[in-house]
Amino acid sequence: MFKRMLIGMCMGIACMTVTIHAQTQLEMNADAYDAYMKADKELNLVYKQVMSALNEQEKASLKSAQKKWISRKESTCKKEANEYKGGSMAPMILNNCLEEKTIQRTKELRAMLRGR
DSSP states (O other): OOOHHHHHHHHHHHHHHHHHHOOHHHHHHHHHHHHHHHHHHHHHHHHHHHHHHHHHHHHHHHHHHHHHOOOOOOHHHHHHHHHTSSSTTTTHHHHHHHHHHHHHHHHHHHHHTTTT
16 A cells, blocks of 8 residues: 555656646757857857967967867757758757757867866
8 A cells, every 4th residue: 555655656746747847849949049058158258268378379270270160060060950950849959969069169178278
């Protein structure tokens, strides 16, 4: 009897959790965009810190590398999202990819700072 009650309570809690966290695709798309914007803001802060620690030649080199990285990031993520072209989750896929790549690049830039 106690086991059944416990199992029933656990299942009820699990169902409530799913209901509480349920989102529409539109909401998930918006959350993915917000997460990407947060990651991009952090990247820009770290990029500025790195740039301020470099000499002119290093700044030019990093600026060029950053432009190439941005182009690769956008191209890669657009390809990934194109698999869902026309679908409602395509924006989420795009922004999740952009966020992931941006977080990784921020880590790389932070490592440059530690090396100074």
